[in-house]
Amino acid sequence: MKKRSxxxxxxxxxxxxxxxxxxxxxxxxxxxxxxxxxxxSFGSMYPALARLERxxxxxVTQGRPRGQLRQAPFTGSLGGERAIAVGLRVTxxxxxxxxxxxxxxxxxEAGRGTFSGFVNDDFDHGDDDLAFRVRLAxxxxxxxxxxxxxxxxxxxxxxxxxxxxxxxxxRSILDDLxxxxxxxxxxxxxxxDISWINELIDSERRRxxxxxxx
Amino acid sequence: MKKRSxxxxxxxxxxxxxxxxxxxxxxxxxxxxxxxxxxxSFGSMYPALARLERxxxxxVTQGRPRGQLRQAPFTGSLGGERAIAVGLRVTxxxxxxxxxxxxxxxxxEAGRGTFSGFVNDDFDHGDDDLAFRVRLAxxxxxxxxxxxxxxxxxxxxxxxxxxxxxxxxxRSILDDLxxxxxxxxxxxxxxxDISWINELIDSERRRxxxxxxx
DNA sequence: GTCATCATGTAAGCCGTTACATGATTGC
DNA sequence: GCAATCATGTAACGGCTTACATGATGAC
Numbered sequence: 001m002k003k004r005s006x007x008x009x010x011x012x013x014x015x016x017x018x019x020x021x022x023x024x025x026x027x028x029x030x031x032x033x034x035x036x037x038x039x040x041s042f043g044s045m046y047p048a049l050a051r052l053e054r055x056x057x058x059x060v061t062q063g064r065p066r067g068q069l070r071q072a073p074f075t076g077s078l079g080g081e082r083a084i085a086v087g088l089r090v091t092x093x094x095x096x097x098x099x100x101x102x103x104x105x106x107x108x109e110a111g112r113g114t115f116s117g118f119v120n121d122d123f124d125h126g127d128d129d130l131a132f133r134v135r136l137a138x139x140x141x142x143x144x145x146x147x148x149x150x151x152x153x154x155x156x157x158x159x160x161x162x163x164x165x166x167x168x169x170x171r172s173i174l175d176d177l178x179x180x181x182x183x184x185x186x187x188x189x190x191x192x193d194i195s196w197i198n199e200l201i202d203s204e205r206r207r208x209x210x211x212x213x214x
Numbered sequence: 215m216k217k218r219s220x221x222x223x224x225x226x227x228x229x230x231x232x233x234x235x236x237x238x239x240x241x242x243x244x245x246x247x248x249x250x251x252x253x254x255s256f257g258s259m260y261p262a263l264a265r266l267e268r269x270x271x272x273x274v275t276q277g278r279p280r281g282q283l284r285q286a287p288f289t290g291s292l293g294g295e296r297a298i299a300v301g302l303r304v305t306x307x308x309x310x311x312x313x314x315x316x317x318x319x320x321x322x323e324a325g326r327g328t329f330s331g332f333v334n335d336d337f338d339h340g341d342d343d344l345a346f347r348v349r350l351a352x353x354x355x356x357x358x359x360x361x362x363x364x365x366x367x368x369x370x371x372x373x374x375x376x377x378x379x380x381x382x383x384x385r386s387i388l389d390d391l392x393x394x395x396x397x398x399x400x401x402x403x404x405x406x407d408i409s410w411i412n413e414l415i416d417s418e419r420r421r422x423x424x425x426x427x428x
Numbered sequence: 429g430t431c432a433t434c435a436t437g438t439a440a441g442c443c444g445t446t447a448c449a450t451g452a453t454t455g456c
Numbered sequence: 457g458c459a460a461t462c463a464t465g466t467a468a469c470g471g472c473t474t475a476c477a478t479g480a481t482g483a484c
Contacts, residue, residue: 005471018390024435032378034393035400038343044472046437101480102435129252139392164246176232178353179248185410186249192406196399219443238463258444260465315452316463 006118007134008048011036013057013115014138016107020061023049023103034137036130049105057111060103120146144208151204155197162190220332221348222262223271225250227329228352230272230321237263237317248351250344263319271325274317334360358422365418369411376404 011030015021021029027045030036052058107115119138132154139147165187225244229235235243241259244250266272321329333352346368353361379401 022435023437033397035379035397039473041473042436043438043474047471050437133396137390137393137396140390165249176351176354179351181414182347182351183247183249189403189406192403200395222444236463237465253445255445256464257446257466261443264465 005044005048007130008037008040008044009052009057010115010118010138011134012048012052012105013107013111013118014134014141016058016105016111017115017138017141020104020106022105026105036134036137049103052111053105055110055114057108057114058105059108060105062101062103116141144204144211148201148204148208151197151201155194155201158190158194158197162187162194165190219258219262221344222251222254222258223266224329224332224352225348226262226266226319227271227321227325227332228348228355230319230325231329231352231355234275234318234320236319240319250348250351266325267319269324269328271322271328272319273322274319276315276317330355358418358425362415362418362422365411365415369408369415372404372408372411376401376408379404 008030011034012026015026015029015034023042023045026049027040027042031038031040049058053060115138119135119141132150135150136154139150142150165183222244225248226240229240229243229248237256237259240263241254241256245252245254263272267274329352333349333355346364349364350368353364356364379397
């Protein structure tokens with residue numbers, strides 16, 4: 001049911017939620033800043049964007065040249081418009097569709113809806129690390145109770161993992177020092193994750209009760 | 215260069231290093247006990263075994279029925295032989311190659327060599343988590359100095375990751391609370407990993423110096 | 429003026445997942 | 457006897473990686 005590429009799609013829509021960006025920068029943010037995927041090749045990034053465009057979830061506008069996006073968001077209006085003009089001039093020869101200028105992607109209303117469906121959906125029973133990380137990264141788009149649900153589902157899935165590990169760890173491999181070492185480290189990572197989730201749940205609850213109190 | 219499937223191959227050869235096992239059990243050990251892959255489908259497990267067999271890295275012997283492998287390795291001789299006979303009798307009708315009895319895989323000498331090449335090889339610059347976990351799990355097969363090298367390479371790659379995160383974390387996404395939260399947790403996981411590696415390196419050094427001292 | 433980086437894409441091939449198909453064994 | 461689990465496989469489909477191809481920009 002749930003294809004892996006859905007997470008890439010979701011991450012793309014997620015970073016486009018607040019900002020219009022071009023493909024190269026989208027990849028940079030997903031991989032280098034959010035660290036959601038260890039790597040994404042352009043061979044999967046650009047086709048993904050094309051797919052999303054076909055589905056009407058993003059729109060393409062001919063982009064401003066490099067450098068304008070990063071610095072001085074204040075100068076946007078003047079500098080930005082000029083930049084777009086420059087961009088069009090450079091690429092605006094005969095061969096319009098093949099122009100290699102930067103393509104800036106904008107989330108459409110449909111895209112917003114799909115993204116919202118993504119983060120809210122229960123479709124995976126919380127057993128996938130990647131699914132959780134991606135959802136949490138964009139959990140700002142969720143209702144507080146959904147956020148709490150997400151976290152609690154994650155916690156119970158981590159606890160299940162921990163218990164499974166306790167049972168299975170005691171058989172054939174255990175005589176190998178290094179294998180054991182890897183197993184134990186995995187377990188301790190899970191324990192860490194659980195207490196992290198617990199903190200998140202606590203602060204989420206605090207925030208909710210503060211909100212309903214005042 | 216390095217295909218993902220190589221890690222599955224390596225893990226298979228690794229668990230077969232000390233024990234002859236059948237496919238289902240190999241998968242159980244790799245996934246449930248070692249936790250090296252979050253999941254492997256049989257659709258990739260069995261083809262992998264077939265590939266390794268074609269390459270002469272593993273050999274297939276018709277297996278004993280279920281239950282014999284887990285309990286009482288002592289009774290092996292008598293119980294085992296009888297079991298093999300039973301296994302053959304059950305499936306040994308007309309359609310010999312199609313027999314669906316358990317297939318028990320044994321590592322060949324060539325397989326041992328390939329496995330040894332796997333763990334020792336430097337071919338990846340240490341930037342892949344999976345590669346490291348798999349190597350460490352079977353690091354018992356390494357010379358102490360190679361083990362130390364493996365750990366030190368891992369440490370420097372984690373430190374690089376940490377530094378990269380410090381630089382890139384401070385730009386556009388940072389206004390989002392949950393994105394920030396994911397980023398910080400990733401960083402703290404890396405810090406944890408580094409201190410874990412440091413402990414391993416220390417105990418490895420201690421072991422080496424003890425060994426050369428006595 | 430050239431090199432590194434930014435920027436976008438296409439095509440091939442691999443491989444892993446999914447779904448399907450079969451059958452043995454164990455526990456109830 | 458029936459269900460769940462153990463156990464092994466095949467075929468199709470999708471998508472990711474790799475390699476290739478192109479070109480602009482900025483720094484030195």
